[in-house]
Amino acid sequence: MRELRGRVHRVGDDVDTDVIIPGRYLALTRPEDLARHVLEDLDPELARRIRPGDVLVAGKNFGCGSSREHAPVALKAAGVGCVIAGSFARIFYRNAINVGLPILECPEAARELEAGAAVSVDLTRGAIRDEGSGREYRAAVFPPFVLEIIRAGGLVPYVRRRLGGDGEAVS
């Protein structure tokens, strides 16, 4: 899997999906339209500062609240290459994997990485490197079945393969 490189943007603990993409925008369907409003209730300028491949670093329980898949979709479309958090809320965690937004759980990196730092991320090894200090962090690697979904390119192609092309479930 490719290595990601980008600059760090920081947010705090318990960032909920209403803050990631407020309910008032949920009638928007195009990812690029959602992306313009990502995290705007937290920081109206953030969406504009994110460059493709940048890394969002969060505290604990990132993505809590609503099950809206619009949240990881908006982050991905805004250019976020990876989210590193102390911990993730469970629905967000699944949604991120399913829509192909890389995420890593690493409390140390979430605590220490500073805003603006250049980092590189190797998802396969769960390795996060602070390019400035040279410090490397290790996140828990994905369990095998999750890697299988990611390797298939997300849940859509994974199920497509399971359906065997004729649209009927094969077991």
Added chain:
Amino acid sequence: MARPQTIAEKILAAHAGLEFVEPGQLVLVRVDFLLANDITAPPAIEAFRKMGARRVFDRSRLALVPDHFAPARDVAAAELLRVTRDFAREHDVEHYFEVGEMGIEHVVLPESGLALPGEVILGADSHTCTYGALGAFACGVGSTDLAAAMALGETWLKVPPTVRFEFTGRLRPWVSAKDLILHTIGRIGVDGARYQAMEFAGPLIEAMDMAGRMTMANMAVEAGAKTGLVNPDATTLEYVAPRARRPFSPARSDPDARYEAVHRWDVSDLEPQVSLPHSPENVVPVTEVDPVPIDQVFIGTCTNGRLEDLRVAARLLKGRRVARGLRCLVIPGSQAVYLQALREGIIEAFIEAGCIVSTSTCGPCIGGHMGVLAEGERAVSTNNRNFYGRMGARGAFNYLASPAVAAATAVLGRVAHPAELGVPVEEVA
């Protein structure tokens, strides 16, 4: 040999074709029922098509409930609603709830006998955990997960450890299920049960009606839980038996099941609780809330939009007036709730008090429509989340409370203890 398990473990084992499961284990489970709403169904439908799926695994095991932006609040919402409606027609989805039959999904499904004890239920809505009140293993998922389950009739789940919460003591007047769950979230925090199953038990839960149990299970997700469950008992079966649309097999925790933790809380001293802005965990007794003027009171939602909730609110509002300068919105959770409230004179009491009563919708709870908040406005609501911007403007303030506290607040214009209205205690159920 059989080994002791919690209700959550038993349901997952049964649906994975296993004798038992362990917390942390990943299991592939058969799903009994699926649901999506007008916001989450369209992306699920798109994913379903991209997956190459041509039919829903079982047309009688999917509910599509347009409730968030329905009746259509604007053209964009009307388009989402049409996508959902067209799919329901095309796939002959048995449980599609059109405007006129619909209500808030988590009120409608239990009352329609579509969420049953012992089942695995996935919903593209985080408050799907509500059905744990009926003894189902029910959890929220995203739209793509739901699409996969629509195609395959199964999903993968990690078996959560179960934490048991036993409530004992004697509740004070006006203290309700909402107060117990707010208190719980206040004590453990918004990630206090992250990835766990919360099991609600003890004499107070055993004595609680189904509406109260649904209020509690509904908010399990606000503590980060995967689901919140109540072991099915006579109360459950009495509710479910006349409604059930499928056969079902209830499961109950074994007495010697292993729990991650067991909390035994005597709540005899508990006052009605309020979550202050902007997190459900900012919980204080109602008597400690600053007496600032409140602009809007909202009674409804999947947390507290049931008949029992409206009855309590009506008892306090009947014969009184909503405070000048305050707007009080009442939204019954379903057509059935609305009709019964009408028959009982509850709707009349609300209207005479100066409330508005609207058709069922999630509307204001997600800042969608029917009562969105302006910058700086303060609202007391019976909903489940008070995040920044949840009910409208980013700078609005949302206090979470029970229907009784909301009703008392509507009358007094500031966050108030229901006892301040002097309604005789013996009238309290």
